[in-house]
Amino acid sequence: MASTTYSPSPTTPLNIAVIGATGFGGSWLTKELISRGHRVTGLSRHPEKLGIHPLYTPKQLDITSDITVLAAAFAGFDVIVDEYGPHAAGFAALKYMPFLEVTRRVILAIKLARVPYFIKVGGTGSLHLPGQPHVSVLESPQWWLDYRRGIADSHAHVTYMEERLGPSGVALRGYRNARLALKAGTAGEVEEKVIKTYEQEVKNRDAAMEFVTACRTSFMFFEGRADFAWSFVSPSSLYRPGKRTGVYMWAYDVLPLKGDRNSAEAMEGRLHGISVADLAVAIADEAEERRHVGRHWTAWADLSDDTPAPSYVRIDE
Structure with a gap:
């Protein structure tokens, strides 16, 4: 477990693509990356919805396309971050097999395009309970x-x-x-x-079981692999819109808990969370620093401010 505070530092601007740039996590991440001076290409069906900015390039892409089409779209970037999620299509779209099939295609395209670094944003479900490495939280x-x-x-x-x-x-x-x-x-x-x-x-x-299970299973496409450079981040349990603090904690593999972090007994009131803005900070840090290559990690931050915040942002606001 470690703590990180974001502090701007001289960094060579990166050429980064965000899959699902107009979505929940994708929009906040794109805004964070642009604020740091990186060039960002938004890959989605309607990437223009995010707005206009000199550092942003919208590139229309159907993520269910043929692998060769995806690979052509992925070529030339320093980092690609996958924020894909079908939530925009409504609760009924959160299905097991479509999500896994998209993940499979994206990974094959990442390899074919020889992308230097791929960051996948998964879900809490792939984290395991303390002391139980073969039991995921779901x-x-x-x-x-x-x-x-x-x-x-x-x-x-x-x-x-x-x-x-x-x-x-x-x-x-x-x-x-x-x-x-x-x-x-x-x-x-x-x-x-x-x-x-x-x-x-x-x-x-639980109504979310099917999709959370898909997110958990998707990690198996990554675990133990060394044939491409990857990082898999699982947001902590209470992941929602909220204030950007710029400070977060991170750890590998295990569900973070308040109090005795080695005990999964009576978890009510002990679950950590993170705002989508602070997770964007953590992912942007990873794109720049590459500290968690080949690792499954999670992040959490202060969520004491319970003021509702926007689920999506525009880059020209």
Whole structure:
């Protein structure tokens, strides 16, 4: 575990491509990279939506294209960061096989194009529980329950989920309101039923299980490989829009927890998180410094500010 504070330093500008530059993580990362003086090419179906900037080049690309088409689009960059996620198409688009197939194609194209460095942004699901290297967090019913409780306790996170995932966010808002009533001692039968129903659904099979499993499985395309230079970053559990602090902690492989970081017992209130702005700082640092080549790492930061923030940004703002 280590702490990093971003401090601008003289760096040769890099030529970086961001896959999914108009999305949640991609838009914030592109803005961060441009602020550091790097040249950024946005690769997506509609990269022009991000705005206009002298250091930004929009390049239209369907990420489901043939591998040779992808390789041609990937050629010539110093670093490529994959922020691909189908969230813009709605909750129903978060499927297992399409995500894995896209990841497979991208890796083959990265190799074919001989890209010097590839950074993949995955999900929390590939991190393992403390002391259990063969058990990923998504295999823990307790993690799922404490994760849902953790995001429900954040007004900023619930607002983000409502904006980005529609029905899933609406259900989360109802759960949050019921939990607030319970804590205030004003919960009645209706609120108690909402809590019981929501948590039972989480225990049976959380609605996000399929996509989180895909993100977890995608790491297997990277683990142990030395035939291309890669880094795989998994955001910590509570990943949402928020303030850019410029300070973050990082660690390898293991779910970061507050308190006894070696114990996965009773994780409610112990899950770490990071704002999308601070994760962009961490990824930009990695693009410049390459400290985590061939490693699976995570990052977390201060999330005490619970003010809702934009899920997406433009580079000309």
